[in-house]
Amino acid sequence: MVAADITPDQTKTSRTRILHVGLGGWGGDWERNAIPPVTEVDRVAIVDAHEPTLRAAQEKLGLPDDMCFTSLTEAAKAVPAEGVVVTAPMDFHVPVALEALDAGLHVLVEKPFAGTVAEARTAVERAEELGLVLQVSQNYRFYPGPQKVRELLAAGTVGDLSVVHVDFRRWDHDAPVETYRHYQFPHPLIYDMAIHHFDLLRMTTGREAVSVYAKVTDPSWSKYTEEAAAVLVIELEGGLVCSYRGSWVSRAPETHWDGEWVFEGQDGYVTLAGRGNSGPADDEVRVGLAGGVAEAVQLPTMDVWGRSAGLRQFARAIRGGGAPDVTGRSNLGSVALMEAAARSAASGKVEPVEQVGGTVA
Ligand SMILES: NC(=O)c1ccc[n+]([C@@H]2O[C@H](COP(=O)([O-])OP(=O)(O)OC[C@H]3O[C@@H](n4cnc5c(N)ncnc54)[C@H](O)[C@@H]3O)[C@@H](O)[C@H]2O)c1
Structure with missing residues (x-):
């Protein structure tokens, strides 16, 4: 899978474009509370594999059909983006991260990264091979x-x-x-x-x-x-x-x-x-x-905190601003x-x- 192309304008002048995967209980809370304070990002599409959940989120957020998808593959093909925020349950973190990385997209994934070090390592190694950011949201x-x-x-x-x-x-x-x-x-x-x-x-x-x-x-x-x-x-x-x-x-x-x-x-x-x-x-x-x-x-004092502070680090890392505090690799010890x-x-x-x-x- 290859992600839709970003135009040079979209990286130079605009905010970091992210896809959001997993619009359940906590994903909804990301939309309400974690993403809005981060002025560096623009959430350009939402993805949930469960159609009724996707439609409920679409309605709540007031989004058009062309910003809502039941698969990351479809979303990445249709909407130019640079990164993916994954708020699906743990068992899907690594599979969705690999799907995103293989499409050339940077990944920020919710905790727990994975149930085993061996599984987490597959995503860490793929991100490193591809030179993409893989970050874990350890918001505390x-x-x-x-x-x-x-x-x-x-x-x-x-x-x-x-x-x-x-x-x-x-x-x-x-x-x-x-x-x-x-x-x-x-x-x-x-x-x-x-x-x-x-x-x-x-x-x-x-x-x-x-x-x-x-x-x-x-x-x-x-x-x-x-x-x-x-x-x-x-x-x-x-x-x-x-x-x-x-x-x-x-x-x-x-x-x-x-x-x-x-x-x-x-x-x-x-x-x-x-x-x-x-x-x-x-x-x-x-x-x-x-x-x-x-x-x-x-x-x-902190102007943004918790998930928002991590998301801001993600956006900055994508634009070459240095590694985030919690990379996939540095999270392996947890x-x-x-x-x-x-x-x-x-x-x-x-x-x-x-x-x-x-x-x-
Ligand atoms: N950091 C925190 O403080 C905190 C708090 C709560 C939850 N979480 C984490 O957030 C994650 C999600 O938790 P939740 O309670 O919202 O779960 P949830 O089950 O309510 O929602 C998950 C959503 O992901 C969707 N999904 C699953 N697989 C998918 C896939 N492959 N592609 C697209 N969508 C997919 C499901 O349809 C569902 O709507 C978990 O990892 C959880 O540990 C973190």
Whole structure:
């Protein structure tokens, strides 16, 4: 498949032209909230394999027929574009990415990139062969809290780290089984949610995970088909240990989406909470030194954040502005930890995390 040609004018003077694949629940939210703030992009067509979903999106967005397709191949042939944003479910991420890359289009794909490192690697290698951008939307990175924590830890503000604790708690409020799709998700905690926290753990500490032990702790009232709650022990490079407790069925007070983090170091500790529903304003980072009370630190301001910040990096990378923070390759370490955690939950054993090479981004 070959994509429709872009005229020189379309790259020099206009915004980066993107096709959007997958207009379900989260894809719709991208249209409402993530794409509009990014002035560098123009979403020139939408694609959904499910005709009724496509038509519902078309109506909501008020788009003409020639901007709406049930296949990426058709869309790419008909509409000149430079990139594709993929918000289909995980199992389709790599197949759709390969389809797009083979059409000469750059790709930005939702998390989790893929269920296995081996599958993710096929897309990474194809993008590298073709010289195209392949980016993963790890949107939790692009909030002021994690950005500040990364900076504080890299500057040695609390000295050598000894341990990181992460708590994530939500409650599904006993939604009915018939209508709440999340109950049927594969690995709803480890693949759907903890992947965000795994990625933040790598980002903030700058270290890769080397092993993981996952013990599922589902209570009797969980309606999830697979794990809704688990306790994990993650060992990172240099012997740093992370204790992770995550639950979709907790009756304790809910955390924000980032969860609650404590990074303990030789000279003090850093706490992080954030990724609330009000945007960056919910982020909070505190530093406590030498046994003192933890004080809130000033966080950077961001004009766009979350998915929009990643999308802006995508548009700039396409136009030669440097690699985005999260490339397909740099995301392999997060996929490797996710894959090993799921393996450990099934085997009941400590599982090694595949070492994917490269540097932690
Ligand atoms: N980053 C976040 O915070 C966050 C939050 C929610 C969901 N997500 C991710 O977004 C993705 C989509 O989730 P969702 O809840 O919207 O799923 P969904 O099932 O509601 O929607 C997916 C849509 O993709 C379409 N689709 C599937 N295969 C396709 C193909 N080959 N070509 C075209 N369209 C295709 C389906 O018809 C469906 O309409 C998942 O990867 C999920 O993990 C991320």
